[in-house]
Amino acid sequence: MSRKVTRTDVALKAGVSKWTVARAFVPGSSISDKARADVLAAADELGYRPNLLARSLATKTTNLVAVLVDDFANPYKLRAIEALTKALSAEGLSALLVPIDDQTDHADAVLHADQRQVDAIVLLGTAFRNSTLEASRKPGSPPMFVLARESTVDGIPYVSCDAKTAMHDIVTHLVAQGYQKPAFMSGPKTLSTALGRQKYFRQSWAKHGVKEIPEIEVGSYDARLAAEALRASLRTRFKQGSFDVLVCENDVLAMGAMDVIRHEFRLKVPKDIAVVGFDGMDMAALASFGLTTYEQPIDAMARRLVEMLLEEEPARANKLVGQLRVRSSS
Amino acid sequence: MSRKVTRTDVALKAGVSKWTVARAFVPGSSISDKARADVLAAADELGYRPNLLARSLATKTTNLVAVLVDDFANPYKLRAIEALTKALSAEGLSALLVPIDDQTDHADAVLHADQRQVDAIVLLGTAFRNSTLEASRKPGSPPMFVLARESTVDGIPYVSCDAKTAMHDIVTHLVAQGYQKPAFMSGPKTLSTALGRQKYFRQSWAKHGVKEIPEIEVGSYDARLAAEALRASLRTRFKQGSFDVLVCENDVLAMGAMDVIRHEFRLKVPKDIAVVGFDGMDMAALASFGLTTYEQPIDAMARRLVEMLLEEEPARANKLVGQLRVRSSS
């Protein structure tokens, strides 16, 4: 494999200096038409491609964004990754995908991204603790952004789906359908709050006079765990008919819940228990689920986040409204 | 935001030259204990982190691997991304996730990755045409690898799930269960062949005297399209009972198929028609599907691929065997 062709090679072939070569690639640069043509021809012939590494070193900007992802168990994360990476590349930015395992890895990941001189770090997901966010407070470290949850740390901007509107829409729909005894299935408490869904769910029901809403907490956003949690609840805490609709913090939980309701307890959805999810996963639309869900405007959210990345003084918070998709489960 | 602290700053504070600072960070280097301690202390105090960009420029190796992904519609891709990125980071490599839209983007993506001086390019997915693979033939361009499909281009190594063993296991299971009239649901023909699944499926059945296997081709690996295709087939080409088991090229297709079989045609799975998938998606295990599927050893595959990345003379092909997960759908 021959060594990479560099600017000097092109200069040599075109019979100009290497600085002239550089100019040929900068649009508004002052260079004679002939020189530019010569350079471009030579570059093309040699297959010259500018080395972005060297450019980054000189300009101190990499056009690289680290995307930290933890919860790979939720298929919806793929949609989010797609939306974000495409929004980034639309602006000429590239995504460094950094997988996270447990708590200890977080600091390392941020550090490593920092060393790679990324222009920004995006936290994609729900299971990030504040300690991770605090890392961006260190002077000199790249700015941090949070997508699809609310950051509870001051000064760290985020883009999320407007949970207040969402829950208002969901509850309005449920009330119209005649449901009166809601229950809520949440993820782990520490992370769940960053989504704000349960809070607004309760607020919305309160307006309709419903104050008591039982909660089923699930250890992580996982269908199997959701199934287990609901199974246990249905066997012990709840009697038949103690709630007529179960709203879940996301679609994965909802699917796990439906599985138990229908296949273990032989109950009908929505007749015995209605189920509502959140996110808008493709799978939720299958007849096997027919899951009513609140669709996050994930593409718009990703684009908004990228806009913020590019802004000098990004707004602290952005909440975009999604859309309720009513299906057979309610 | 203060400027980044560099080697020179540390050298100044520690009272040594900046080259001594460098040595302090290289394990086997010859340096006095005192000097090292001084440097490390100064570095720690200043919060010094080596600039990987500059290092890469000097060493001509970035420890960066571009991961090209196209088909975001298949949730299984998330598992693959997880497996690959974790396998990479276990070896100190980082993943540049490059999303691909249509045919024209491919060359650009390869080019861009090249300009970022990535050490390798990994194609993750099934919908890559040979023209993409050919791009790696250009001298000087980073080596290419294919994960989870077979490359049909010479000299491009790949790691895939052994389709021959897989189909043998599936067919053996089906024969034991008494199924006699199989049908096969494939993705788009041009991509489908790179998986080799249909081919070995037919071969395996041939050993049991079954030569005629109807095929249902789906335009892309998408549950909704699978549903449409099966619906059309069931209405026109096939009479009730013309096949007793439908084996699908992957789980997404299988789920779409089950949806139609059960919810539109009101047939029982597996009594009327059994269904088998491929991949081993988490969702397939839900009671709503209970899908029998062949689980790809995706983690092992990813690790093997990373090994190959690191080898001087990588083997051309690697096929790893997975495991059949029998559930209620067969």
Next chain:
DNA sequence: TTGTATGCGTTATCAG
């Protein structure tokens, strides 16, 4: 054990 010079491929700035 330590300091020095040179190069990696680019950009920015300045002279001509």
Next chain:
DNA sequence: CTGATAACGCATACAA
């Protein structure tokens, strides 16, 4: 409009 010089932060080879 063009050529030259310095700098980006680090690594490598070499000299002290």
